[in-house]
Amino acid sequence: MTQTKVNARDIIFEVAEADGTTWHRVEHLKSVVRNPSENEAVAETTDYDSEGAYEEEVMQRGSSLTITGDEMEDDTTGVAPVGRARIEALAGEDALGSDSLGKVRFRSPRSSQWNVWTCTVRLSENGGETNVKRSWGATVRKCGKTVKVAVS
Known part of the structure; x- marks a missing residue:
């Protein structure tokens, strides 16, 4: 079996509509970075018998993805692309x-x-400075376990 390095720019990232079955690609991303230790919690288990060495056990696992790109909007309507609009809705003031x-x-x-x-x-x-495009981004934090689903 031949191993191939994966290009970071080739990651496919999608967000679901509220119905949970309609998916939209979040396009024109410049960066997708996963932090597999986000929200990890540990219990320190060091005691007198640890001989001065730190000990711990993981009690909770977490993960996050940070996505970034340039802010985009439709030339006529000013509306964000569908996938980005859904990301923004999930982070909205009323999304509690x-x-x-x-x-x-x-x-x-x-x-x-x-x-x-x-x-x-x-x-x-x-935002941005004088000679750059305005930035856009979000951090997605996992709740619960990762579910693996076959690509159809």
Whole structure:
């Protein structure tokens, strides 16, 4: 079996509509970075018999994805692309309690399975200086375990 390095730019990242079955690609991303240790919690288990060495056990696992790009809008309507608009809705002021939960999925182009997360979303700071495009981004934080779903 030949191993191939995966291009970061080739990641496929999608967000689900509220119905959980309609998916939209989040397009024109410049960066997708996964932090597999986000929201990890540990219990320190060091005691007198540890001989001065730190000990711990993981009590909770978490993960997050930070996505970034340039802010985009339709030339005529000013509306954001559908996938980005859904990300923004999940981070909206009224998205509280169970309404703050959404679903995203991601994979590499050759993968036969999607990684599906129930998640919450936080929008990143946006803006820029004189000679740059305005930035856009969000951090998606996993809630619960990753579900693997076959690509259809």
